[in-house]
Amino acid sequence: MAATTHHHNPDVNYINEFKGIGSWLTSLDHKRIGLMYMISVLTFFLFGGIAALGIRLELFSPGQTVMTADQYNQFMTYHGAIMVFMVIVPGIPAILGNFFLPIHVGAKDVAFPRLNLLSWYVFMVGALMGIATLFMHKVDTGWTFYTPYSIKTSGAATMMVVAAFIMGMSSILTGLNFIATVHKLRCPGMTMYRMPLFVWAIYSTAILQLLATPVLGITLLLLAAERILGVGIFDPALGGDPVLFQHFFWFYSHPAVYIMILPAMGVVSELIAAFSRKTIFGYTAIAYSSLGIAAVSFFVWGHHMYVSGQSETAGIVFSFLTMLVGVPTAIKMFNWLATLYRGSISFQSPMLFALGFLFLFMIGGVTGIMLATLAVDVHFHDTYFVVAHFHYVMVGGTLMALMGGFYYWFPKMFGKMYNEGLARVTFVFIFIGFNVTFFPQFILGAMGMPRRYFDYIPAYESLNKISTVGSWLIGIGFLISLYVIIDGLLRGKKAPANPWGAKTLEWQVPSPPPHTNFHHDPVVTAGPYEYR
Amino acid sequence: MNEPKDVHHIVDYKILLKSGAALFALTFLTMIAFWNHHHLGAFAAPIAFLIAGVKAAIVMMFFMGLKYDSTMNRIIFGLGFFFLAVLMAFSALDIWTRVPVLGTI
Amino acid sequence: MSTVESHASHEHHFAHHFKSADHEFLTSKQGIWLFMVTEILMFGGLFVAYFIFHHIYPGMFAEGAKSLDWRMGFGNTLVLIFSSFTMALGIHQIQKGHNKKAVLSLALTILCGAIFMVVKYFEYTHKFHLGLYPGKYLDVAKVGAEHANLGMYFGFYYLMSGMHGLHVLIGMALIAWVLFRTMRGDFHSHYYTPVEGVGIFWHIIDLIWIFLFPLLYLVG
Numbered sequence: 008m009a010a011t012t013h014h015h016n017p018d019v020n021y022i023n024e025f026k027g028i029g030s031w032l033t034s035l036d037h038k039r040i041g042l043m044y045m046i047s048v049l050t051f052f053l054f055g056g057i058a059a060l061g062i063r064l065e066l067f068s069p070g071q072t073v074m075t076a077d078q079y080n081q082f083m084t085y086h087g088a089i090m091v092f093m094v095i096v097p098g099i100p101a102i103l104g105n106f107f108l109p110i111h112v113g114a115k116d117v118a119f120p121r122l123n124l125l126s127w128y129v130f131m132v133g134a135l136m137g138i139a140t141l142f143m144h145k146v147d148t149g150w151t152f153y154t155p156y157s158i159k160t161s162g163a164a165t166m167m168v169v170a171a172f173i174m175g176m177s178s179i180l181t182g183l184n185f186i187a188t189v190h191k192l193r194c195p196g197m198t199m200y201r202m203p204l205f206v207w208a209i210y211s212t213a214i215l216q217l218l219a220t221p222v223l224g225i226t227l228l229l230l231a232a233e234r235i236l237g238v239g240i241f242d243p244a245l246g247g248d249p250v251l252f253q254h255f256f257w258f259y260s261h262p263a264v265y266i267m268i269l270p271a272m273g274v275v276s277e278l279i280a281a282f283s284r285k286t287i288f289g290y291t292a293i294a295y296s297s298l299g300i301a302a303v304s305f306f307v308w309g310h311h312m313y314v315s316g317q318s319e320t321a322g323i324v325f326s327f328l329t330m331l332v333g334v335p336t337a338i339k340m341f342n343w344l345a346t347l348y349r350g351s352i353s354f355q356s357p358m359l360f361a362l363g364f365l366f367l368f369m370i371g372g373v374t375g376i377m378l379a380t381l382a383v384d385v386h387f388h389d390t391y392f393v394v395a396h397f398h399y400v401m402v403g404g405t406l407m408a409l410m411g412g413f414y415y416w417f418p419k420m421f422g423k424m425y426n427e428g429l430a431r432v433t434f435v436f437i438f439i440g441f442n443v444t445f446f447p448q449f450i451l452g453a454m455g456m457p458r459r460y461f462d463y464i465p466a467y468e469s470l471n472k473i474s475t476v477g478s479w480l481i482g483i484g485f486l487i488s489l490y491v492i493i494d495g496l497l498r499g500k501k502a503p504a505n506p507w508g509a510k511t512l513e514w515q516v517p518s519p520p521p522h523t524n525f526h527h528d529p530v531v532t533a534g535p536y537e538y539r
Numbered sequence: 540m541n542e543p544k545d546v547h548h549i550v551d552y553k554i555l556l557k558s559g560a561a562l563f564a565l566t567f568l569t570m571i572a573f574w575n576h577h578h579l580g581a582f583a584a585p586i587a588f589l590i591a592g593v594k595a596a597i598v599m600m601f602f603m604g605l606k607y608d609s610t611m612n613r614i615i616f617g618l619g620f621f622f623l624a625v626l627m628a629f630s631a632l633d634i635w636t637r638v639p640v641l642g643t644i
Numbered sequence: 645m646s647t648v649e650s651h652a653s654h655e656h657h658f659a660h661h662f663k664s665a666d667h668e669f670l671t672s673k674q675g676i677w678l679f680m681v682t683e684i685l686m687f688g689g690l691f692v693a694y695f696i697f698h699h700i701y702p703g704m705f706a707e708g709a710k711s712l713d714w715r716m717g718f719g720n721t722l723v724l725i726f727s728s729f730t731m732a733l734g735i736h737q738i739q740k741g742h743n744k745k746a747v748l749s750l751a752l753t754i755l756c757g758a759i760f761m762v763v764k765y766f767e768y769t770h771k772f773h774l775g776l777y778p779g780k781y782l783d784v785a786k787v788g789a790e791h792a793n794l795g796m797y798f799g800f801y802y803l804m805s806g807m808h809g810l811h812v813l814i815g816m817a818l819i820a821w822v823l824f825r826t827m828r829g830d831f832h833s834h835y836y837t838p839v840e841g842v843g844i845f846w847h848i849i850d851l852i853w854i855f856l857f858p859l860l861y862l863v864g
Contacts, residue, residue, distance in 0.1 A: 115661035118671050183678045190611065191671040192661065218622050221682040225689035229803070237780030238799030240693055245780075246793040251696065254630045255689060305625055309633065321633035523660065546666045547834060549739045550732065559729035566721050573714070573862045587858040594854045602732045603847045609670070612677045619684035627692045634696060 087150030113194025133173030182216030208273025271408030283350025360411030367403025392452025425495030440480025708797030727756030
């Protein structure tokens, strides 16, 4: 390593200390790996987004317009599979978590840097395998791969399933690394209760990644075996039980919903404290509610299966347990609101996204309680109400937080400021576009429009038209944010170490941070949000 | 977090030997139970798995050294079994309380 | 940037983000345990499916289990238990600085793994010879099976023992790697992290087999 860094040259940082593409592809630095994840995830987000726009375009009018029914099924499948496995699950943990979790706990790196790099390669292998099926026989099962259709379909489902399995391995390695980092690498003075709430959220997420993903792995392997060998475990024609597939699948995929939303909650905790200039209200309550959500998430998966043929008894038990999720979630919500109360709020772009999150996630969460109610769900199941609900959580929640987090940490990651005015414009487009797209879908769902169909009766037309127009607004919003990022990278003025006046550790080091994060080993003597 | 005092605990040679011997003996016991499974009736399977459980406990405690490891590592490993039980319990709850129409075979 | 290298000159040179060699050891060990949890849950999923279908089709599973030779499973159980013992012994010997003895223990462990796989090979080829293939490749009429979905039992049999066998092969390769490193003199009483990790992995393989043996061969 370069001897010059011993003198803490302020112009040397993790980006320019080592040069060449090879130094990136072999880098063990968690910050560089975070950026590599960022580039890959943003690329896949583009794919998934184009698929989404395609779906909405087809649904602009009833009947076949821009694609056939089969193509629609493929668009829907790739939108779901790409957005879930390649964008939202790795999104916040692998990008922002990788970059900031070690700095937040005062560590020089994650516990296992080689494993961290390996997880990126494994992720890329899986993701590219998934994308490669586009050039083979396209998959049309939906991202859930429900049996028995997924056993019979002629698409390249086996390859897609193996791809998801491989991406799951990557997710496990990331989670494992973060747990060990939080347990073992906290710097002197960094007790568990001095960790930023973002770390608590990523930590809870990591536990889910570790404990839930292996079951997805074996489920997908069993599905592959079903397709290749015809074992009959999930195939009713051979004496198997397709509902058991759903049990196994949702044992992972319900906790996976929290793998997607918990990190977003962590980001929002940071943003709200920083832009209210106030100590966060109920630190321990927020911290433990993250663990609480993680724990409860393993007991509620059956609410995806109320009308699947699951027994009524199981449905009732799952309905009751699902309501429990509302408790830790509401605890977080109330604490964020209490933090805002009498805070010195500044409405910079990251804060706008955080407030947008509160608004949208509330709608997503409360409609979730409605869907958890067994009798109500029988009506709403597989309608656009469900689609609207989980988009309010996944997009209105996770994606809003991801955007807010990007803007918040952009100066730290790249050492440049972005165009604040334009960034606020992106918020306006994304927030309004999102509501225009998905709020009508609640109404469509209540009217009974089923999800996943490429056609609908004329009665649903006007609301579908509104929804499609909204999708264009979201698209424009993301195009502008792409411009904001590129413009900031090329022409942004140099960022100070702490542009927001925040208190967590990453703002105490230069922007961008040096290769080993800290010039001097940090010693922590206070909590993360001691504003006033 | 509650790290063991002797980081590099050496498991005594005699304990390893005894553990190995116990595992061998229990394997023979499994077979004896198997040969008499007509007498044991419905208990044959639970007995076989009970013995397997004891064997597993010996492997975990002495060979894998969990007995001498940190509490955190014990909790971590235990969590795996706990959530496995959750998967089993709820899947079984559904299938056992269903109206019995399952497949055509 | 190298703030900790000053007291890393003796013994094992640990990575820059750790405080000490012991800190690195304890962290690595926790990482290994975290990974082992995923092994338990992955194999566990298969066990859950097995239990459920065993309960639904007890007769079919009994028919399948009858065609397995308990002697093969019994012998293999003893071989694997012995290998677990030699693995634990190998770590014990490295900790005490008896590296030459440890090489022998590790070599014995690999040998046991090989014996296990050879027995598995004969079991598999025998089954293939009888036409006992997994899933749809099992011809019920040809085999003369009483239950039409006997293929499911053999699906379970090949998936479970196959996954386990794959782990045995991976374990053997890993032990060969630490054996080579032991011979090279990489390890000593205060640095043997890879051996410890591979050891725990090998014991997991033993642990899973302890349950697979009664499950596949005995409970019919």
